[in-house]
Amino acid sequence: MDFDLMITSFPKLLSAAVITLKLLSVSLIAGMFLGLFFAVLRMNKNIFINKFAYGYSYIFRGTPLLVQIFIIYFGLGQIEYLRSTFLWVILKEPYWCAIIAFALNTGAYTSEILRSAFQTIKPGVIEAGKSLGISNKIIFYKIQIPIAIRQSLPAYGNEIILMMKGTSLASTVTLMDLTGVAKYIISTTFKPIEVFIVAGSIYLFMTFLIHNLIKYLEKKYSFQ
Amino acid sequence: MELLAFGKTGWGDELFYATLMTIAVSVTAMLVGFVFALIFTPLKLSKYKSLNLIGNFYTTVIRGVPELLVIYLFFFGGSGAIMYVASIFGYFEYIEINAFITGSLAIGIISGAYSTEVFRGAIQSIDKGQFEAAKVLGVSKFAQFYKIILPQMLRLAIPNLSNVWQITLKDTSLISVTGLVEIMRQSYIAAGSTRDPLFFYSFAAVLYLMLTYLSMKLINRLEAKYSRGY
Numbered sequence: 001m002d003f004d005l006m007i008t009s010f011p012k013l014l015s016a017a018v019i020t021l022k023l024l025s026v027s028l029i030a031g032m033f034l035g036l037f038f039a040v041l042r043m044n045k046n047i048f049i050n051k052f053a054y055g056y057s058y059i060f061r062g063t064p065l066l067v068q069i070f071i072i073y074f075g076l077g078q079i080e081y082l083r084s085t086f087l088w089v090i091l092k093e094p095y096w097c098a099i100i101a102f103a104l105n106t107g108a109y110t111s112e113i114l115r116s117a118f119q120t121i122k123p124g125v126i127e128a129g130k131s132l133g134i135s136n137k138i139i140f141y142k143i144q145i146p147i148a149i150r151q152s153l154p155a156y157g158n159e160i161i162l163m164m165k166g167t168s169l170a171s172t173v174t175l176m177d178l179t180g181v182a183k184y185i186i187s188t189t190f191k192p193i194e195v196f197i198v199a200g201s202i203y204l205f206m207t208f209l210i211h212n213l214i215k216y217l218e219k220k221y222s223f224q
Numbered sequence: 225m226e227l228l229a230f231g232k233t234g235w236g237d238e239l240f241y242a243t244l245m246t247i248a249v250s251v252t253a254m255l256v257g258f259v260f261a262l263i264f265t266p267l268k269l270s271k272y273k274s275l276n277l278i279g280n281f282y283t284t285v286i287r288g289v290p291e292l293l294v295i296y297l298f299f300f301g302g303s304g305a306i307m308y309v310a311s312i313f314g315y316f317e318y319i320e321i322n323a324f325i326t327g328s329l330a331i332g333i334i335s336g337a338y339s340t341e342v343f344r345g346a347i348q349s350i351d352k353g354q355f356e357a358a359k360v361l362g363v364s365k366f367a368q369f370y371k372i373i374l375p376q377m378l379r380l381a382i383p384n385l386s387n388v389w390q391i392t393l394k395d396t397s398l399i400s401v402t403g404l405v406e407i408m409r410q411s412y413i414a415a416g417s418t419r420d421p422l423f424f425y426s427f428a429a430v431l432y433l434m435l436t437y438l439s440m441k442l443i444n445r446l447e448a449k450y451s452r453g454y
Contacts, residue, residue, distance in 0.1 A: 061435045071429065075426065077421075078422045164290075180298065192300040192304070203288060208288075
């Protein structure tokens, strides 16, 4: 065991963990909106809109995240037209490509989580709102969404942890996140076990924090 | 379409073999995972605290650390570890382990952690009376597990195991970083030499979708078979 290496690599890995957290939080926020949007589309009665939303979640859940990142980062740059638009400013940056891929991916999972949460809301709750003369819009924003968010907390907590692990793929498109820096240190020192222990502990610590945050929220917003 | 032609002019046959490789790695990893799950599930369910600790350590660490990091550990650390063991026995030559073995072992350990959780959940949801009845009838521990618990557990575990299979299948794409030629690696090579990444990565996505779709069909059939009588 090379303890010196573990100590010297710790600050480097810690500062890389900040990038991991940045990637995670931005893509989770974007994914949340995408997920909500597509969950609402899934409940639409129009079969085309419904199928479109289903297709989105099916494709993004059925293919590896790595493929999605590569299509966005390497693939989209190939379209000449895109290069001439303002979108190219975003798409030439690996950082934004990774975030777009993560957001689309987590959006697909979030839409499934929210959809099933919406379905578990008892019709009586909505009927009660209607009979009180509350408008459909307010029923949706003030009754359905809060209940759905509370219902989906446990599943969403898992999704956050899965997404945190997913951000490690950003290292494949040259971003130096926690895994990227860990790989760099491993390949320069050839001490995989030491680096794995340090980087793994940082990841585990983040998992632990997320897990407890969700547990706290669940307790705070429980129905009892 | 020319790009997908079989033979020397296109990438069709290469991608076909790469798909077979993805299937082979996934199946091997899943089986390796079952072996790990069979070792660690009893540890997690054991009444001894120290054994529980080992089981929980395995599932927590593997499920909390990114797959890619585990793969790097095996990729960079695998041959070093083997060479270290070999050096104890007086063998000092360089040993390189096959990318297939490293890959399926790494993915297998990851999938094993998920399978362990699935098995644990399934065993815990079996009615306690089943264990007691077996004991009262004097069924041996071995027969109790293989003839009574396992068949009931399988029915409960299959839906969740199908999720584990999907995760495993998608995780194999990460082994491409070690150079094993599966779908992702082959698409990378093809994209590099034809300068058409959009087409090849999209085609890779289609191949993965096909694999997930077909395996879902197969698993649904299996599920129907094991839940006969319910």
